[in-house]
Amino acid sequence: MDKKAPAGNLPRPNPLPGCPMAAAFAAIGGKWKLTLVYWLAHGESHFAGLRRRGAPITPKVLAEQLRELEADGLVERVVTGPVPARVIYRLTPYGATVLPVVEEVRVWGETHLERTRGDAAPNPAMSCAESIG
Numbered sequence: 001m002d003k004k005a006p007a008g009n010l011p012r013p014n015p016l017p018g019c020p021m022a023a024a025f026a027a028i029g030g031k032w033k034l035t036l037v038y039w040l041a042h043g044e045s046h047f048a049g050l051r052r053r054g055a056p057i058t059p060k061v062l063a064e065q066l067r068e069l070e071a072d073g074l075v076e077r078v079v080t081g082p083v084p085a086r087v088i089y090r091l092t093p094y095g096a097t098v099l100p101v102v103e104e105v106r107v108w109g110e111t112h113l114e115r116t117r118g119d120a121a122p123n124p125a126m127s128c129a130e131s132i133g
Helices: 020-028 033-041 047-053 059-071 099-116
Strands: 075-079 087-091
Touching: 020 033, 033 047, 033 059, 033 075, 033 087, 033 099, 047 059, 047 087, 059 075
Parallel strands: none
Antiparallel strands: 075 087
16 A cells, blocks of 8 residues: 555545544554644644654654645644744544544543553653543
């Protein structure tokens, strides 16, 4: 499956036509997508802000994940001025519909960390401990 969003940010095809699980994982699956949606649920952010917050995410992977979220209509990219323009990323109303799923995954992750004695996030900015309001 090609994970790069096509030119023009058109929706990507479902890898298993007719399978809702495959459609969901195509849209929100990926190492950083749920975390990015979580962070954007707490407010819009510039690329650099997301980059600082997600220190282990390479700029290339961050850009790819944001492009894919944009292609699926979950995230909006807003240019804020003339070239070189700063860009703001924010959830779309459609992107907000996935927040209950993100919150349930976050809560399950807390339980899983406790069960496995997982460490807390080494960087408070990387923490996902705050619930989505």
